[in-house]
Amino acid sequence: xxxxxxxxxxxxxxxxxxxxxxxxxxxxxxxxxxxxxxxxxxxxxxxxxxxxxxxxxxxxxxxxxxxxxxxxxxxxxxxxxxxxxxxxxxxxxxxxxxxxxxxxxxxxxxxxxxxxxxxxxxxxxxxxxxxxxxxxxxxxxxxxxxxxxxxxxxxxxxxxxxxxxxxxxxxxxxxxxxxxxxxxxxxxxxxxxxxxxxxxxxxxxxxxxxxxxxxxxxxxxxxxxxxxxxxxxxxxxxxxxxxxxxxxxxxxxxxxxxxxxxxxxxxxxxxxxxxxxxxxxxxxxxxxxxxxxxxxxxxxxxxxxxxxxxxxxxxxxxxxxxxxxxxxxxxxxxxxxxxxxxxxxxxxxxxxxxxxxxxxxxxxxxxxxxxxxxxxxxxxxxxxxxxxxxxxxxxxxx
Numbered sequence: 198x199x200x201x202x203x204x205x206x207x208x209x210x211x212x213x214x215x216x217x218x219x220x221x222x223x224x225x226x227x228x229x230x231x232x233x234x235x236x237x238x239x240x241x242x243x244x245x246x247x248x249x250x251x252x253x254x255x256x257x258x259x260x261x262x263x264x265x266x267x268x269x270x271x272x273x274x275x276x277x278x279x280x281x282x283x284x285x286x287x288x289x290x291x292x293x294x295x296x297x298x299x300x301x302x303x304x305x306x307x308x309x310x311x312x313x314x315x316x317x318x319x320x321x322x323x324x325x326x327x328x329x330x331x332x333x334x335x336x337x338x339x340x341x342x343x344x345x346x347x348x349x350x351x352x353x354x355x356x357x358x359x360x361x362x363x364x365x366x367x368x369x370x371x372x373x374x375x376x377x378x379x380x381x382x383x384x385x386x387x388x389x390x391x392x393x394x395x396x397x398x399x400x401x402x403x404x405x406x407x408x409x410x411x412x413x414x415x416x417x418x419x420x421x422x423x424x425x426x427x428x429x430x431x432x433x434x435x436x437x438x439x440x441x442x443x444x445x446x447x448x449x450x451x452x453x454x455x456x457x458x459x460x461x462x463x464x465x466x467x468x469x470x471x472x473x474x475x476x477x478x479x480x481x482x483x484x485x486x487x488x489x490x491x492x493x494x495x496x497x498x499x500x501x502x503x504x505x506x507x508x509x510x511x512x513x514x515x516x517x518x519x520x521x522x523x524x525x526x527x528x529x530x531x532x533x534x535x536x537x538x539x540x541x542x543x544x545x546x547x548x549x550x551x552x553x554x555x556x557x558x559x560x561x562x563x564x565x566x567x568x569x570x571x572x573x574x575x576x577x578x579x580x581x582x583x584x585x586x587x588x589x590x591x592x593x594x595x
Contacts, residue, residue: 205326213334217248220301220327228316229306231284235291235327236265237299239347240358241380242557245269245300248344257347264288265300270554272297274317278307285312289324293332295367297553301327346381353384353412360419362390365553370462370586371397375579376556378523378564385411386521386577389419391426397460398426401475401519401579404453418443418453418496432459436470436496436504443497452497456519463586465511470504472496475577476525478544480516485541488517513585516552518544523576524559527567535566555580 204223211219221233236245236258244257245265260266268275268288277286289301301324305312335341350358357377365374373390377383385404390397400422404415421439430438436457443453454473461467469477471490479488488509494502511517520540527535543562547555556578563576 202322202326204323208326208330211330213336213338214340216327216330216334220323224303224320224323228303228320230303231306232302232304234302235299235344236302237341237344238269238297239345239380240350240354241347241378242364242376244347246344246347248341265302269297269300272551272553274321276312276317278311283307287312287317287320289321291324291328291331293328295365295372295553296363297365298328298331348381351382351384351408353408354380354382356409356412356416357383357387360387360389360416362388366390366392367553368392368397368462370584371460372552372582372584373399373579374551374553374556375577376560378560378576383575384408385415386523386575387415387419388519388577388579389422391423392462395462397462398432399456399458399460399519399579399581401456401521401577402453403455403473403475403521403523403577405451410451414443414447414451414453414497417446418455422455422457432457432468432470432506433504436472437502440472440494440496440498440502440504441500444500447497449498449500452495454495454522460511460583465513465583465585467509467511468506469509470506472504474522476520478518478520478540479511480518480544480548481512482514483548485544511583513583515583516548517581517583518555519577519579519581521575521577523574524563524578526574527563527576529566535563539566552580552582 207219207223208216217235224230224233235248237248239246243260245260246257247255258265260269264275264277265288268290272290275288283306285305285307287303291299291301303320331341375388377386384407387402389400402415402418404411406414418439421442422435425435425438454475456475457470459468472493473495477488479486490507493504543559547558550558559578560576
């Protein structure tokens with residue numbers, strides 16, 4: 198068994214709030230570096246925020262118009278050479294299993310031969326090790342969560358972001374990305390996912406109400422669904438028990454529109470329960486179409502609701518988009534509703550982007566349509582690219 202590297206050991210032994218200081222010291226001792234900086238993606242996924250003790254940090258940089266942003270978007274190292282100073286600024290993605298956390302930027306002194314390949318690989322290994330420790334450290338320190346904030350979160354948004362599994366993930370069978378808007382004032386919309394050896398469970402929720410009440414409702418629903426899922430119960434029973442938990446608390450005065458899905462990873466069979474307003478769109482071989490489902494009652498609307506699963510199949514190359522009614526019902530400054538034609542155009546325009554970038558781009562287009570005024574409702578977009586399970590290589594008979 199391979200032993201953990203010296204970098205990994207040092208990070209594991211460090212206090213949670215000191216892991217970036219540790220990685221910076223390790224890099225500065227090993228390489229002729231002039232600066233080492235960690236930039237965290239903000240909640241809106243539009244800025245990269247330097248980590249430091251607030252308020253004494255450097256200004257953020259744009260995800261879309263900066264060298265670190267290029268590494269963040271492409272999820273590949275990006276180098277910028279300054280021949281006059283004989284330096285190279287190396288920007289490295291900091292990600293865990295497809296979840297994009299930020300960028301590690303290192304400015305190195307270089308000679309005329311430039312940056313050696315092995316140095317770039319070692320720096321990326323440092324960024325990867327840091328990414329894993331960041332996920333663990335956020336349980337015990339606020340430093341990195343504070344660094345993500347371009348502005349103050351509402352209390353409802355604080356509750357919702359803490360509920361989420363991440364904003365993207367990837368496995369050989371699929372790639373997932375999701376985003377909520379307005380990022381700093383979200384209240385009712387939410388998503389969840391969990392993968393096992395042969396199954397991927399996905400939940401997309403649109404809770405009624407505003408502010409704290411909507412956030413509390415969503416928290417109750419998501420945790421009721423997780424409780425049932427972790428007990429090994431089937432999808433219909435998960436929906437039934439969550440429905441009962443919400444109805445027991447609110448007696449039908451509040452309810453939650455939800456899509457529940459189970460993807461069978463070996464075959465692409467999808468089991469789904471449509472319990473409300475979030476809708477599913479599929480892009481297959483360039484054709485955009487809505488997947489029509491039998492609508493059932495939202496969770497918590499009535500007592501003893503029985504939920505029945507439906508099935509469809511995904512094929513390698515398919516893209517699924519899950520979209521809440523905050524997108525469909527958005528109004529322009531002139532009062533025109535965001536049309537299905539505009540939505541289809543947005544889906545088509547983002548067809549070449551990876552799943553992790555699609556939600557942010559679509560919601561940015563929606564913001565351009567809606568204008569800069571306050572949103573009437575929150576919005577959610579989730580994108581899933583289905584690759585299918587890779588074929589196992591045949592073993593030759595002995």
